[in-house]
Amino acid sequence: MPDDAGGRASTSRMRDVAQRAGVSPMTVSRALRDPSKVSEAVRRRVEEAVRAVGYVPNRLAGNLSSMRSNVVGLVVPGLDNSLYAPTIQGVSAVLRASGFQLMIGECGYSQEGEEALITAFLAQRVAGLMLHDTRHTALACEMIRRAGVPVVETGTIIPDPLDMVVSYSNHDAARAMVLHLHRLGYRRVAFVSLPAANNDRSRDRQRGYRAALAELRLEAEPRLMLEMPPGLAAGAEAVVRLVQGDAPPDAIFFAGDVLAAGALFECQRRGWPVPGKVALAAFDDIDMLRHVVPPITTLRLPRTGIGRRGAEVLLDRIEGRSRERVVVDLGFEIIQRDST
Amino acid sequence: MPDDAGGRASTSRMRDVAQRAGVSPMTVSRALRDPSKVSEAVRRRVEEAVRAVGYVPNRLAGNLSSMRSNVVGLVVPGLDNSLYAPTIQGVSAVLRASGFQLMIGECGYSQEGEEALITAFLAQRVAGLMLHDTRHTALACEMIRRAGVPVVETGTIIPDPLDMVVSYSNHDAARAMVLHLHRLGYRRVAFVSLPAANNDRSRDRQRGYRAALAELRLEAEPRLMLEMPPGLAAGAEAVVRLVQGDAPPDAIFFAGDVLAAGALFECQRRGWPVPGKVALAAFDDIDMLRHVVPPITTLRLPRTGIGRRGAEVLLDRIEGRSRERVVVDLGFEIIQRDST
DNA sequence: TTGTAAGCGTTATCAG
DNA sequence: CTGATAACGCTTACAA
Numbered sequence: 280m281p282d283d284a285g286g287r288a289s290t291s292r293m294r295d296v297a298q299r300a301g302v303s304p305m306t307v308s309r310a311l312r313d314p315s316k317v318s319e320a321v322r323r324r325v326e327e328a329v330r331a332v333g334y335v336p337n338r339l340a341g342n343l344s345s346m347r348s349n350v351v352g353l354v355v356p357g358l359d360n361s362l363y364a365p366t367i368q369g370v371s372a373v374l375r376a377s378g379f380q381l382m383i384g385e386c387g388y389s390q391e392g393e394e395a396l397i398t399a400f401l402a403q404r405v406a407g408l409m410l411h412d413t414r415h416t417a418l419a420c421e422m423i424r425r426a427g428v429p430v431v432e433t434g435t436i437i438p439d440p441l442d443m444v445v446s447y448s449n450h451d452a453a454r455a456m457v458l459h460l461h462r463l464g465y466r467r468v469a470f471v472s473l474p475a476a477n478n479d480r481s482r483d484r485q486r487g488y489r490a491a492l493a494e495l496r497l498e499a500e501p502r503l504m505l506e507m508p509p510g511l512a513a514g515a516e517a518v519v520r521l522v523q524g525d526a527p528p529d530a531i532f533f534a535g536d537v538l539a540a541g542a543l544f545e546c547q548r549r550g551w552p553v554p555g556k557v558a559l560a561a562f563d564d565i566d567m568l569r570h571v572v573p574p575i576t577t578l579r580l581p582r583t584g585i586g587r588r589g590a591e592v593l594l595d596r597i598e599g600r601s602r603e604r605v606v607v608d609l610g611f612e613i614i615q616r617d618s619t
Numbered sequence: 620m621p622d623d624a625g626g627r628a629s630t631s632r633m634r635d636v637a638q639r640a641g642v643s644p645m646t647v648s649r650a651l652r653d654p655s656k657v658s659e660a661v662r663r664r665v666e667e668a669v670r671a672v673g674y675v676p677n678r679l680a681g682n683l684s685s686m687r688s689n690v691v692g693l694v695v696p697g698l699d700n701s702l703y704a705p706t707i708q709g710v711s712a713v714l715r716a717s718g719f720q721l722m723i724g725e726c727g728y729s730q731e732g733e734e735a736l737i738t739a740f741l742a743q744r745v746a747g748l749m750l751h752d753t754r755h756t757a758l759a760c761e762m763i764r765r766a767g768v769p770v771v772e773t774g775t776i777i778p779d780p781l782d783m784v785v786s787y788s789n790h791d792a793a794r795a796m797v798l799h800l801h802r803l804g805y806r807r808v809a810f811v812s813l814p815a816a817n818n819d820r821s822r823d824r825q826r827g828y829r830a831a832l833a834e835l836r837l838e839a840e841p842r843l844m845l846e847m848p849p850g851l852a853a854g855a856e857a858v859v860r861l862v863q864g865d866a867p868p869d870a871i872f873f874a875g876d877v878l879a880a881g882a883l884f885e886c887q888r889r890g891w892p893v894p895g896k897v898a899l900a901a902f903d904d905i906d907m908l909r910h911v912v913p914p915i916t917t918l919r920l921p922r923t924g925i926g927r928r929g930a931e932v933l934l935d936r937i938e939g940r941s942r943e944r945v946v947v948d949l950g951f952e953i954i955q956r957d958s959t
Numbered sequence: 960t961t962g963t964a965a966g967c968g969t970t971a972t973c974a975g
Numbered sequence: 976c977t978g979a980t981a982a983c984g985c986t987t988a989c990a991a
Contacts, residue, residue, distance in 0.1 A: 570880075
């Protein structure tokens with residue numbers, strides 16, 4: 280407790296405001312939450328009293344009493360991954376506009392981590408939950424069901440959501456890019472993704488890649504498929520392994536993180552022309568991909584929109600404006616640039 | 620409320636657990652928080668009852684009653700800025716290990732935004748506050764003082780903190796880089812930063828630049844100082860303006876965001892050799908700077924450490940292990956690479 | 960070791 | 976429009 284010297288740390292209650300304004304606490308409560316329910320005179324006296332005593336409402340008490348909550352819990356796989364930033368920002372913007380607070384936690388890409396966070400958020404009695412992953416432990420599902428809390432999953436479109444989904448189809452996006460590369464004339468398209476274990480998005484993308492090959496009556500060659508950890512360095516390693524391997528690809532589709540950029544930087548270092556030696560495509564429209572030389576072909580995903588729309592449908596449910604279990608597919612876009 | 624079909628959404632209370640275990644609610648409370656205070660037999664019965672009814676403690680009620688809180692509020696200027704990610708992650712890791720929750724908000728680089736968030740967090744009765752900015756509205760300071768909440772500021776080392784500071788000196792870091800460039804032989808070092816209005820970090824860096832020049836008995840030329848918005852595009856624009864201007868610099872120090880990378884990409888596009896045509900230095904050790912061609916000289920800042928250490932000193936105070944108003948300078952490091 | 964009583968600071972409800 | 980009263984679900988303090 281800093282300084283008891285100047286003004287001691289005292290938190291004033293509604294009661295104090297009431298006394299000072301010469302009304303009952305109940306009237307203060309009303310004046311604060313819906314000024315139209317009290318007389319003009321009282322409203323002003325209360326406002327002044329609030330300022331005078333420096334009153335800050337106690338939402339813990341308010342929430343407990345009203346059995347409502349003004350906080351939403353958001354679980355992301357990893358805070359370090361810059362891909363989640365736009366989504367978080369979208370969520371944050373919408374929540375703030377409605378007077379909600381955002382509680383955030385990272386599950387570390389594990390279902391157990393997610394379960395722990397869900398438990399913690401439920402204990403805080405959050406009004407709603409946003410989950411990036413779409414696979415959960417049985418206990419997590421059970422707890423959510425019992426609590427009756429609305430939930431939005433945002434990682435990828437799935438057929439059997441817990442409740443609501445707002446996302447895009449990782450499967451369709453990956454498939455579309457492979458078809459796009461084929462249309463451009465590439466016949467040996469390699470595929471590099473993040474590890475698919477414990478990651479629905481990666482798995483969906485792999486399935487999309489295979490689906491496209493099947494449609495094109497092309498064989499899925501194991502040596503053209505790689506799983507790499509996230510990071511620029513991994514992308515660099517991947518491009519070297521593929522290009523220097525037997526029967527190298529003419530194009531590489533990097534379905535994750537900044538792998539494609541790492542690969543391009545490696546090509547620059549080695550003097551490999553892109554797309555002359557090998558074409559490169561990426562999965563996310565991060566700013567960097569537009570500025571490197573050459574700019575990299577990629578998918579534009581509705582990251583911010585997922586956050587915004589996700590928060591909106593969640594609030595619609597929380598505030599009783601809707602009872603529907605919506606599934607929103609926000610789509611994607613292919614950005615053709617000079618790397619392919 | 621999803622599905623009332625299978626099992627209706629009922630939240631069980633401690634009372635229910637107590638009944639089922641054949642003990643009083645108080646005993647359940649004890650069994651849950653400090654199992655050593657109840658008998659072995661009771662502990663087991665309670666545990667089973669908890670599982671049986673799917674009990675999830677209500678921390679709103681708990682916090683209200685105990686007049687303690689297990690949530691910490693964090694205010695960042697912008698969630699989109701990837702620079703804050705490591706700090707947030709550090710905070711998150713430390714808090715989780717202590718059973719604390721993280722409430723997060725973005726103030727949009729404005730003091731008013733920060734004030735609004737502080738008010739909201741105080742209303743949630745957070746146990747502590749972490750602020751990135753080091754300048755605040757008078758009301759914000761007043762509210763924090765009255766609430767008696769411990770606070771950590773993390774943006775830059777300042778002489779008159781609200782309470783505690785954990786950071787590095789932006790002034791010293793900028794100064795050190797300019798001296799470093801001078802030592803390498805560069806005599807006309809330009810300086811590009813983010814707008815300094817409303818940004819203590821930028822201002823500190825500008826002061827550091829000037830301080831270095833003064834020490835070197837060099838004149839601060841206005842045409843060698845630029846303020847640019849964040850982003851790769853701004854860096855590209857800056858390098859062009861400086862290099863094509865009158866009396867161009869031999870080195871450019873980009874003190875913010877990804878400006879330096881944007882500048883390098885522009886040089887690549889134009890075929891300007893770096894550092895042949897102009898040398899480039901950056902301010903933050905983001906992964907990209909190490910992988911581009913050539914790799915860019917920069918400063919390594921203790922981003923994650925600030926989050927971790929900041930959360931630690933905050934928890935020390937919250938949990939009464941310390942009463943000190945610490946100031947922690949985590950320092951910085953110059954990473955010399957091929958761009959200078 | 961366990962239980963009882965009295966709040967914590969609000970809001971819902973109902974009466975005036 | 977305003978106020979009294981009883982929760983909300985838990986913990987503190989004290990008693991048994």
